[in-house]
Amino acid sequence: MRFSMRPSGRKLDQMRSVSIEPNVMKHAEGSCLIRMGETHVLCSASIEDKPPPFLKNTGLGWVTAEYGMLPRATTSRNRREAAAGKQSGRTQEIQRLIGRALRAGVDRSALGERQIVIDCDVLQADGGTRCASITGGWVALRLAVNKLLKAGIIVSDPIVDHVAAVSCGIYAGQPVLDLDYAEDSTAGTDGNFVLTGRSRMIEVQMSAEGASFSRDEMGQLLDLAEAGIAELVAAQKAALG
Amino acid sequence: MRFSMRPSGRKLDQMRSVSIEPNVMKHAEGSCLIRMGETHVLCSASIEDKPPPFLKNTGLGWVTAEYGMLPRATTSRNRREAAAGKQSGRTQEIQRLIGRALRAGVDRSALGERQIVIDCDVLQADGGTRCASITGGWVALRLAVNKLLKAGIIVSDPIVDHVAAVSCGIYAGQPVLDLDYAEDSTAGTDGNFVLTGRSRMIEVQMSAEGASFSRDEMGQLLDLAEAGIAELVAAQKAALG
Amino acid sequence: MRFSMRPSGRKLDQMRSVSIEPNVMKHAEGSCLIRMGETHVLCSASIEDKPPPFLKNTGLGWVTAEYGMLPRATTSRNRREAAAGKQSGRTQEIQRLIGRALRAGVDRSALGERQIVIDCDVLQADGGTRCASITGGWVALRLAVNKLLKAGIIVSDPIVDHVAAVSCGIYAGQPVLDLDYAEDSTAGTDGNFVLTGRSRMIEVQMSAEGASFSRDEMGQLLDLAEAGIAELVAAQKAALG
Amino acid sequence: MRFSMRPSGRKLDQMRSVSIEPNVMKHAEGSCLIRMGETHVLCSASIEDKPPPFLKNTGLGWVTAEYGMLPRATTSRNRREAAAGKQSGRTQEIQRLIGRALRAGVDRSALGERQIVIDCDVLQADGGTRCASITGGWVALRLAVNKLLKAGIIVSDPIVDHVAAVSCGIYAGQPVLDLDYAEDSTAGTDGNFVLTGRSRMIEVQMSAEGASFSRDEMGQLLDLAEAGIAELVAAQKAALG
């Protein structure tokens, strides 16, 4: 693969440096601080004894997620959603994606009738916050589930596989891995890829504003994503020790 | 392709019957009623003389969309969003998708500093409402732009190509085209594909709850989608006469 | 009665053409599309097994209504109430009127502890939407109650009489029947009249902005309304076959 | 007219004692406390230099109203609307009526491009609060307009006539004037009548829940209302000195 003039100087297929610091929140059942370059997301997992009402008496559990961003996580200050009185469409779209992605890696009947809420709060944003939230959220989830297993509250592990996510896109005509904000804001096409530890796909979202894309380009982005996800899964494993 | 036991008796690669009735709303600059089987969506395009504030003095126009569903469009009655006091996350996600998809087929500088609002209201739902909204919304948009051209308000056609959408999924282990509600609610994987008249991709959203999917399956769904979109584009052309 | 220069060329006591198409919604227990000239309202009735909380253990049922208007039902686009985050005062006033009017024609103890929700959604507006909603809403209600009777869920018919509504007003100094938008927006006095099949009054709302009115004028409008309602009741009967 | 067993012992055509105390609020341009028996409403008029946006550059003024009720104005405490986060449909319906009624007695071009806001706050409720609000609101309006005239800000009096309102209904089979809560809550039919000082009608709202009514009954209620309004107009005159 050729070198390219990415704003960060990274190679086309080069991830930002990844760091996942586990157990950073005193009260949460599971937590981590994930850093993808300058994107920092604090993830926590909270176990609730009861499932959501629609699962009562089904024997099934639930995993859901909420997403937020500190007002000054971004270049210029964004209005605080709590002050605005509602979550934006973007926020809702992202937290629905995180929840769906994490649930896809869980055997909800092994989890039993309880709910785990994953909170992903972006402390600093430089592109790719939804992907970082999924990758870090999975570590928080894993740690919380470990507590349930250790305490004997559940006996069989409901977590089926790793879940991690990365964005790829066509930047300046080239397929690139792990877009940062400078790339994301000008990319013709960008996509978010959620994969399992075994490289199975959970969610693919590709979108073009202005420039449409071909199946070939789609394939190239998928190739990049598979490589990136392998790196993220390794980072998850390292963080869990 | 083999026959399959789809609930509707359709072949795996068979669309529902499509009908697009143009100019059904007296007041709107463009409108149509699109029927994909039992899914019926009323689409209108409203031209506004001013662009949204963030485009002032840029020379660029905007296309946006809003989506709604009548309370009894569905099997059991849903709470009216206006009464609930907010649009659900699902609604916001869908209308963001419709707007993004239609904008991708428009040359915003040829449109000039004005906004076209596409309203997609589901009168009856049987799966695939977001795809029908995009396909029908494009017809409403086309009709409204025709008025602008005819009146000489704009001189060069801002519409670059057709935009249409269809859903595909893995139902009972088989890739199927144009999911209806019975299929959609039980499909392991489902995806929404937005393509142009030239089969270029604008948006791909594939999602698995429970069962992950492979690149092969992804390819099969794309094959189905391309065939389906060709049929929808033909229906758009027929409706426009 | 003399001829008049109504914008539509109608006689003073001439209704717009009325059409009521029953059973137009696949999922609803009762439904119709009512057209009063260019005013089109889709009405559905949804049966809920439980009454509202304040009627629990009273043996009484409830009929209520919700009203909405598609954003582009009107000459220029109105903001979607779901997006605005609340129903306007006008919407609330109208839906309270529809519910009150339909309840007045129902024996709530024969209905038993259940609720029927009437949704009236204006697809196209040209004046008189609240009256069309009542007239069409009654047909939807009638059809839904028929289902309850046919299924043996209730044994005695809770519907006491037809309920229908029409607007009349003083336009250009003349009392006229069934105002359309061109008349409604300039009428000195206008009124909404809800009557039963036996010409008993359920609701009378007369209002003057600027020009007050006399008892004589009130009487003339009532005369017109009685004639108009008779026509609407006939149309309801025809629609029900 | 025969005597009747009204809960209060009043005759059928007997109003409650009426008292209107003007200028009770230090800051308002006009104000009064109106008492209709045990119904007490504090009314104020606030002059704003600018008309609402839709009247800019039309030369016309506006009169509007807001209505509220203290949480413990009623037998049992009602939730505070400010805490609930919205005004109920009932509140909105009432304040729209008050505004419409008062505007009908005003020459908006003589008022000029300004707005007068009438606030009607129910301190204690015993039926008939919307009618008391109109009658008292008119006194507040009159006092505020007097200030404008005295200061020479406007030169010709925009107030065309008195506006007052009273409720009548069919209680225990008899037409009665000025319903109190005990009557209002059980009356088969009740109506609100807004008339001018010259007995011209501005607004008539009659409504039946359960029992429909005839034209004869409507006439009897109108007779009662005309007599009641004459008394209220006299009270307005007395209060203004």
Added chain:
Amino acid sequence: MRFSMRPSGRKLDQMRSVSIEPNVMKHAEGSCLIRMGETHVLCSASIEDKPPPFLKNTGLGWVTAEYGMLPRATTSRNRREAAAGKQSGRTQEIQRLIGRALRAGVDRSALGERQIVIDCDVLQADGGTRCASITGGWVALRLAVNKLLKAGIIVSDPIVDHVAAVSCGIYAGQPVLDLDYAEDSTAGTDGNFVLTGRSRMIEVQMSAEGASFSRDEMGQLLDLAEAGIAELVAAQKAALG
């Protein structure tokens, strides 16, 4: 203490005239109208049979408060909070203070599992509305509790002591008692002091915008407050007879 040029001509340590009129609301279990000069607050106490959910099965009761201000209680009209759709931060802060202050004078186990809601509605404002609300709210509370005692619903008096409040501040460099609006809006430091009948402190809130204050000044304000509270407690006793 020296004389001073207070806008009202009052001495530095002189309260405004205080008047507390009990039992002014027909429906409330306890009520009063308190007047501190031109500040008028209507206070009611409503007894609810059930405590708030978090106290269920604890044997403890609750006292809470809500605060409101009529739109034209002030020099220029304020937007109605019910119309704005939310209570301002100021309103919430004040009602939390009132509730906390009154609860501090109550033995919640003697009150038992019930709730008393104190509503304080400012009819006219001239500074010091939160203090007047506490002083008047206590009288309403006392009257409501008397009813519970008289009816034998509770046997031991849950009210431990009087609770009253007054504001003091540094105005034009001098410590003054009971600020009115003219003083409050320009005072460098102002404080609200909630004390019991035995001069014990319940709440002290001192605040400086611009000019900080010393411990000496704090002591002087406390001296003033103690004297003022004694007067208010006497007024409470007089009102209760």
Added chain:
Amino acid sequence: MRFSMRPSGRKLDQMRSVSIEPNVMKHAEGSCLIRMGETHVLCSASIEDKPPPFLKNTGLGWVTAEYGMLPRATTSRNRREAAAGKQSGRTQEIQRLIGRALRAGVDRSALGERQIVIDCDVLQADGGTRCASITGGWVALRLAVNKLLKAGIIVSDPIVDHVAAVSCGIYAGQPVLDLDYAEDSTAGTDGNFVLTGRSRMIEVQMSAEGASFSRDEMGQLLDLAEAGIAELVAAQKAALG
């Protein structure tokens, strides 16, 4: 001062360990992470070129604050305010306090017509979050103002003095400094003290639920607060280097 059995084993007059890490947020004009024991608050300062509307053309600037808490900052998860659709009364009270406190240390005319928004987001809570927000918020403000000075946008330093805050209370009958959550939740009286670098008072808030307090106790808490603030001001200086 005697030793005491504080849950943490601290002496009565012993602060928790304080750490202030400056410049932790890439995008903000000023920022720090303040840790008071297990209470961690991320503070940022955002400079806006325009003042709030009410200060336009006054030559004065503004400092305001917003406060938030991550859902799992606490022992059990709290509902996200953005999802709930509003900020709680507690949140509003706290952010109003922070803003007022920081403004009191600023010469608003030296700041000029601009606004600085301080965001205080609690990552982990163990009591005293509002005090930590003020102390850390001042450091963020100082850093942002330094940037304005360095860039020559303002020429004279608008910051008059340090501002810091600490809580004290009566715990188990003893006056203690810097309450942690275990103490705060059971203290009879607790207070928040905002002081300047010269030990002048800006805000004092003392509150008793159940147990009232005396002037002597108030004095003891003030003594503790003065000592604590001196330590915090030293930490602020150290952080700024």
